[in-house]
Amino acid sequence: MEDAAGDLKQALPNVCDSVQIHVEVHQKSSSVAKKEDIRMNVLKLLNRHNIVFGDYKWTEFDDPFLNNNVQSVAIVDTDLKLKDRQPIDLSTSSLSLHVFHLNEEGPTSENLEEENDDITAAHHWVLPAGPPGTGKTSLCKALAQKLTIRLSYRYRYGQLIEINSHSLFSKWFSESGKLVTKMFQKIQELVDDRDALVFVLIDEVESLTAARSAFKAGTEPSDAIRVVNAVLTQIDQIKRYPNVVILTTSNITEKIDMAFVDRADIKQYIGPPSTAAIFRIYLSCLEELMKCQIIYPRQQLLTLRELEMIGFIENNVSRLSLVLKDISRKSEGLGGRVLRKLPFLAHALYIQSPSVTMTTFLQALSLAVDKQFEEKKNLADCV
Template sequence: MLFADRNVDDNLISCNKVILLHGPPGTGKTSLSKALAQKLSIRLQSRFIKGILIEINSHSLFSKWFSESGKLVSKMFSQIRDFVEDQKFLVCILIDEVESLAHAREKCMSGNEPSDSIRVVNALLTELDKIKIHSNVLIFATSNVTGAIDLAFIDRADIKEYIGLPGVQAIYQIYYSCIQELLKAEIIQPKVIIQQCPDLVELESSDIYKNDKKLLKISEASVGLSGRSVRKLPFIAHALFLQTEIATLENYLEALLFAVEYQKTNSKYF
């Protein structure tokens, strides 16, 4: 936006306003894109009267009719430009699972992919080049399969950020939020205090934080699972490993550890 305001020649310094978030499934790429769009609309409210998030459903853009899919992509971007041309709007575009739209053309030509999918990629790249002249647009793309994305699209992405699996601290925070919700719902009783941001060194050296230590060990055992999987485990723990509706925190943490082991065992088959 600064470069556009200062009339920097985009033929000399290229900026396509495309951010590609890639990494394993369940790591929050789509949620992060939506959160960033929301944050931008708040930060830039002095400049824009309204923020708009447009989510592109890739699967709805493919037609059974020959050459129709490329036309659908062009028509969709034509509708998006109606919003973009109003400089009072901040327009964020989210293309989830972008490999569906920007599938590698080399693989299409060498395999059994229909030639219509090549037209879709060509149309998408053309529309990206057209829309980049506007200073009030930002495009988020997410992908779990970077090897399937066309190199021309990857080349157009200004920022390519890897979103990996959560570490111990992040997993602890997820479990903490889940336990707080279960305490609020009185599924875990009685009310107990557990630290949100524990000092790991202090935990190791003290006997006071017994439950915090257990949760930390469960978090360490959960490393390698996606954020989406970790958020499911508090439910699985209660559904499969508790025989009562209401549980103490100690019993619940034991069930949660069983749920982690259960999840890791099952993941080996997929």
């Protein structure tokens, strides 16, 4: 294997040396192995496969130790390194191994008691806690997940508090500001744990900030402005801690109060998924369908990186992947939630059997995409 790797490197004169490569190692929940032992065995795995052509993930291992203790080993974020798309030589690269367990208990609710009501004000995750999705909120959760894994040498675990903005408005006049204070007191308790990296996610922040504009226009009671002022005050108090990251999302950017905008270090517009992102979404869905044998027999699908390496030439191996690439291109403009539903709709609308070939399923998926755009057009014409 090592000789073959050496021969391969000689055949690839543009192999990229001396770059930092991140390797994420998902330790099984049942495993009690020491991280150092896992790192040592993962390094042996990487020594045997030291030429990579981009991101790669192992889920099956010849090594019994890895099989018993590791769910997956993933080389990630190589697109940031491969500006010229050359292969990477792991043997000369600086490897950063991040070994982590996933928390599988799911979120808990943070409740605020108001008179006889029990208000769910936020959801609380211990990170890392599972795979991210594709929307703005999911991207924030994915960022929290990634930082928790990458900074595991500094913080033992992450805490994610997703605040339900609407719950902070009390039905009782003058009580809303108190609810905000009570919510952030709970967050402060988490921040005081210096072993925790705490993420505060305020989803749809415009529902808070719009109240401020409405108050100025005379259409919103003074209690609403108390909520916004209380949130701003509490954010200013906790953001000075080194173990806190505050994240917000909004669908209506023009509604965001400038007081919030000025406090943001990074402002990032998130548009619809690109063709490459759509391809990856579809590819993950198809892998799941093949695993469940809804698509049968299993077919090899190439990644976009692998298609690019062969110059997008059509052959028996690449044909289905190129079809998926074309479907991905015509899916541009659809949101992440819709894209993940489309394989289900393709099966429900156009397939009449419990099991189907990949060719037939891709035909159905293409029809489902066409139908989605047709429905969007019809809805737009009705407005």
